[in-house]
Amino acid sequence: MKVDRCPESSRPKYDIAEIFRHSGEHFLNTHSASHGQVKVLNQIVACRTKALGGHIDFCTHCDHQQNAYNSCRNRHCPKCQTITKEKWLINRQSEVLPATYYHLVFTLPHDLNPVILCNMRSLLNLLFSSVSQVIKIFTSDPQWRLQGQAGFIGVLHTWSQTMLDHFHLHCLVPGGVLSEGKKTWTPSKKNFLFRTQSMVKAFKGIYIKGLRQLYNEGVLKFPGKTEIHGTPTGFKRLIKTIGKKKWSGHAKSPCSGPEKVLEYLGRYTHKVAISNYHIKSFENGKVVFTWKDRTQNNAIKEMKIDATEFIRRFLLHVLPRGFKKIRHFGFLSPxxxxxxxKLIRELVQDNSQEFTQPDIESLETMMQRLTGINILKIVQSAHLK
Structure with a gap:
């Protein structure tokens, strides 16, 4: 059975495509949008409609057939990420190491948001490279008792709980390093990797240095409201502002055991700014969605905004074409x-899991695992009727 969607009963009542379809044209007539943003808007509207054509789903057990529309497969589309995420996580199963894993988060100050939105590719690449430098520095410093090559997975997020611009990098780091000659594996402490304040301070210095370099090379653009930062005086003022601020970040051990590590990682990899399940209503040009208030112990709250503002916020998070939001570093580089x-497992004498190609899970099995719904029975029942 070749199906790439959940059954009707598991679908949310409202979706982003409906909001785009209803208010997208008005948004484009009243707001500026890049070519990439317009493309994402159009593809989400067309996703699983006749605009993208169709195919025939068929059951290999009873030969039942039904027509279905194609998916847009855009990485910003909330309908097209679940299966992609599951396949990605399955491919990571053979890569989990016998080590304590740590979750590091590096966040850029909001004063930089207007400049980042005008220079997404260069300043988000700088975010990845700065974090990589920080981890390299700390794993080569004897005071942290880790001297060697670290490895980590970095996952970019660009949004806050209310869909506003909030640029930060989630990193999953195995607690340990490979020696320079790759002859020894040095594990970290069970409950400590690096001192968070020192790590964030180093990140701040490296990022500001890289920002200055990009400005001096004439790489940065400052159109519209950010043009003041393009002047020497304005840029110095911006650097002074972010230099005085305390940058945020944290480091913690998320869990232990391969299954828990993958489950934890899955929360961050293929997310989009908001999922359809958070949208509670769409009436009279107003969208109501739920969000978590981090300042009040993750209390679930509702927010009501105009549909055009909802679209504006969503499109803030459209990444440049070809930009990789998930990257592997150090000994985990592709x-x-x-x-x-394989070497690390040999060094720690862990033979519990070989690096093998993961088994291919059928779509029926995956849907049963994710939703608890047997799509074969649904189709067979429909065929009998």
């Missing part, structure tokens, strides 16, 4: 991770 993971 070119070397297979050999490195």
């Amino acid at each position: 070119r070397y991770k297979k050999n490195n993971i």
Whole structure:
């Protein structure tokens, strides 16, 4: 049975495509949007409609057939991420190491938001490279008792709970390093990796240095409301402002055991700014959605905004074409991770899991695991009727 969607009963009542379809044209007539943002808007509207054509789903057990529309498969589309995320996590199962994993978060100050929105590719690349430098510095410093090559997975998020611009990087870091000659594996402490304040301070210095370099090279753009930062005086004022601020970040051990690590990682990898399940209503041009208030112990609250403002916020998080929001570093870099993971397991004498190609899970099995719904029975029942 070849189906790429949940059954009707599991679908949310409201979705982003409906909001785009109803208010997208008005938004484009009243707001500026990049080519990439317009493309995302159009693809989400067309997703699983006749605009993208269709195919025939068929059951290999009873030969039942039904027509279905194609998905847009855009990475910003909330309908097209669940299966993608599950396949990605399955491919990570053979890469989990026998180590304590740590969750690090590096957040950029909001004073930089207007500049980042005008220079997404360069300033978000700088975010990844700055974090990589920080981890390299700390894993080569004897005071942290880790001297060698670290590895980590970085996942970019660009939104806050209310869909506003909030640029931060989630990192999942195995607690340990490979020695320079790849002859030893040094594990970290069970409940401590690096001192958070020192790590964030180093990140702040490295990022500001990189920002200055990009400005001096003439790479940065300052159109519209951010043009004041493009002048020497304005840029100095911006650097002074973010330099005085205390940057935020944290480091904690999320969990132990391969299954828990993958479950934890899955919360961050293929998210979009908001899922359809958070949308509670869409009436009279107003959207109501739920969000978590981090300042009040993650209390669930509702927010009501105009549909055009909802679209504006959503499109803030459209990434540049070809930009990689999930990246692997150090001994987990794509070119070397297979050999490195095998070596680390040999060094710690852990033979519980070989680095093998994961089994291909059928779509029926995946849907049963994710939703608890047997899509074969649904189709067979429909066929009998």
